[in-house]
Amino acid sequence: xxxxxxxxxxxxxxxxxxxxxxxxxxxxxxxxxxxxxxxxxxxxxxxxxxxxxxxxxxxxxxxxxxxxxxxxxxxxxxxxxxxxxxxxxxxxxxxxxxxxxxxxxxxxxxxxxxxxxxxxxxxxxxxxxxxxxxxxxxxxxxxxxxxxxxxxxxxxxxxxxxxxxxxxxxxxxxxxxxxxxxxxxxxxxxxxxxxxxxxxxxxxxxxxxxxxxxxxxxxxxxxxxxxxxxxxxxxxxxxxxxxxxxxxxxxxxxxxxxxxxxxxxxxxxxxxxxxxxxxxxxxxxxxxxxxxxxxxxxxxxxxxxxxxxxxxxxxxxxxxxxxxxxxxxxxxxxxxxxxxxxxxxxxxxxxxxxxxxxxxxxxxxxxxxxxxxxxxxxxxxxxxxxxxxxxxxxxxxxxxxxxxxxxxxxxxxxxxxxxxxxxxxxxxxxxxxxxxxxxxxxxxxxxxxxxxxxxxxxxxxxxx
Amino acid sequence: xxxxxxxxxxxxxxxxxxxxxxxxxxxxxxxxxxxxxxxxxxxxxxxxxxxxxxxxxxxxxxxxxxxxxxxxxxxxxxxxxxxxxxxxxxxxxxxxxxxxxxxxxxxxxxxxxxxxxxxxxxxxxxxxxxxxxxxxxxxxxxxxxxxxxxxxxxxxxxxxxxxxxxxx
Numbered sequence: 001x002x003x004x005x006x007x008x009x010x011x012x013x014x015x016x017x018x019x020x021x022x023x024x025x026x027x028x029x030x031x032x033x034x035x036x037x038x039x040x041x042x043x044x045x046x047x048x049x050x051x052x053x054x055x056x057x058x059x060x061x062x063x064x065x066x067x068x069x070x071x072x073x074x075x076x077x078x079x080x081x082x083x084x085x086x087x088x089x090x091x092x093x094x095x096x097x098x099x100x101x102x103x104x105x106x107x108x109x110x111x112x113x114x115x116x117x118x119x120x121x122x123x124x125x126x127x128x129x130x131x132x133x134x135x136x137x138x139x140x141x142x143x144x145x146x147x148x149x150x151x152x153x154x155x156x157x158x159x160x161x162x163x164x165x166x167x168x169x170x171x172x173x174x175x176x177x178x179x180x181x182x183x184x185x186x187x188x189x190x191x192x193x194x195x196x197x198x199x200x201x202x203x204x205x206x207x208x209x210x211x212x213x214x215x216x217x218x219x220x221x222x223x224x225x226x227x228x229x230x231x232x233x234x235x236x237x238x239x240x241x242x243x244x245x246x247x248x249x250x251x252x253x254x255x256x257x258x259x260x261x262x263x264x265x266x267x268x269x270x271x272x273x274x275x276x277x278x279x280x281x282x283x284x285x286x287x288x289x290x291x292x293x294x295x296x297x298x299x300x301x302x303x304x305x306x307x308x309x310x311x312x313x314x315x316x317x318x319x320x321x322x323x324x325x326x327x328x329x330x331x332x333x334x335x336x337x338x339x340x341x342x343x344x345x346x347x348x349x350x351x352x353x354x355x356x357x358x359x360x361x362x363x364x365x366x367x368x369x370x371x372x373x374x375x376x377x378x379x380x381x382x383x384x385x386x387x388x389x390x391x392x393x394x395x396x397x398x399x400x401x402x403x404x405x406x407x408x409x410x411x412x413x414x415x416x417x418x419x420x421x422x423x424x425x426x427x428x429x430x431x432x433x434x435x436x437x438x439x440x441x442x443x444x445x446x447x448x449x450x451x452x453x454x455x456x457x458x459x460x461x462x463x464x
Numbered sequence: 465x466x467x468x469x470x471x472x473x474x475x476x477x478x479x480x481x482x483x484x485x486x487x488x489x490x491x492x493x494x495x496x497x498x499x500x501x502x503x504x505x506x507x508x509x510x511x512x513x514x515x516x517x518x519x520x521x522x523x524x525x526x527x528x529x530x531x532x533x534x535x536x537x538x539x540x541x542x543x544x545x546x547x548x549x550x551x552x553x554x555x556x557x558x559x560x561x562x563x564x565x566x567x568x569x570x571x572x573x574x575x576x577x578x579x580x581x582x583x584x585x586x587x588x589x590x591x592x593x594x595x596x597x598x599x600x601x602x603x604x605x606x607x608x609x610x611x612x613x614x615x616x617x618x619x620x621x622x623x624x625x626x627x628x629x630x631x632x
Contacts, residue, residue, distance in 0.1 A: 008570045
């Protein structure tokens, strides 16, 4: 039978009638750009973040209203049949899905096997998920369905993880997932909220969902603000949500989320006159040879013996092979190819291998250039954000104000970063990236710690 | 990525794009998504070309990348999986002798397996990977691969048998 399965799979995957639309050169280009753009984007992102702080927050507060409002026209009215009428439109929302008649214990029993698989399968990816598989210690937050269909949501005993499962029948699993109740790195809200599973406002008793089909449906609301439109069977995926509104027991709207179609952020171009602002050098009274906190010896980062001219010449060859294209920012295009006018502000490495930073004559573009084994390279150009400061990036950083010495706690041991012209680097970054979250500490001239933060940086300094 | 490696990578990508797309198709039932996933996987391979060659084998990494891409696509709430609606393009292909129906039947049956079982069955019985290789690709234990494969095969047999009986 396995042979039959193999034969059927091979037949199902037969793609002779499926033309390939991929050009391998495009993949190569995407690969190169993914390296370059990810780095270029760092600067652009910093600029956009600044804009978002100025202009984006108002959009967010409009789309997410967590304050109390007059019940009036934004509330709901409940009919004698228990249906919710949306006072905004006068429309009666479709009723919520039924509460499942199965017991909590039965829901846990049905869902446990698939949750265990999901947990095992997701192992290694979700480092935040340490709650273990669902069992009878987990709380059932919500269960919808009938004797066969089931959608259930469970809360871990330590309240760190919410697991959900969808079943077609008592032993036919459709899907499971596990979400963090916390706001994960880089997110704006708890994962369970961004996944549209719960409303982060206390006291919500009814939830209306506007769907992509234009319908307004009432969700089933469970404990702690968790809600669902249920599972309709036959692998139904349910609609996409366009609007979520939460109401308190009096029918007053206390929460609203609206879908905002993704649009290209209208980024204001940063004027070419914005220059990189570097802090003046500070000479430490005592150079650390050991970590002042742990006593571990600090690995020094060598200055590259390559001459500045040689660095410019070698980095220019990459520029020539990958000239800034139309997709790149104007300032980057204006900076043109590396010329003798570009200043090598930082260079580390041994022999002919190096990682260097070069600054354009207008002091608004930085080229990060990694050369290894004569012909291998890694390269990115970044335009300065509106703040004039790149901060600490994946492969290099700008020295924070007041800092004379920097220690980077790499997995291989602490490193005393090389500081030059207001920039710093912790080794031969580039090549095979191995990003790790590391602690970076800065010390003033007297050796007092004045900066301490974690950053995701390239920790593989082999250069390969 | 290095200049010297570009030629090697291009050769590898040209060789792997179709197999990866086929693997992804069995995982997701949609040729367009499958091609996206295969492309994404190869871009990931490109970024890690030297390292993966040294450490675990580039094909294994490519398989891992494509499986992860498909699963990640499916997990995103805005990219909803429609297992009962396999690729339109496949549906309109002229079908002589019912082969397309059979193919879609298999794709539908696969779609009903949980992702872990589906991945194990595809990698073991389509990509012909060993238990050990599959465990590496999926980053799970060998025991997990064995149990998921076994359950997946049982379920697939049940689904295909049931479908065939229903059709007759």
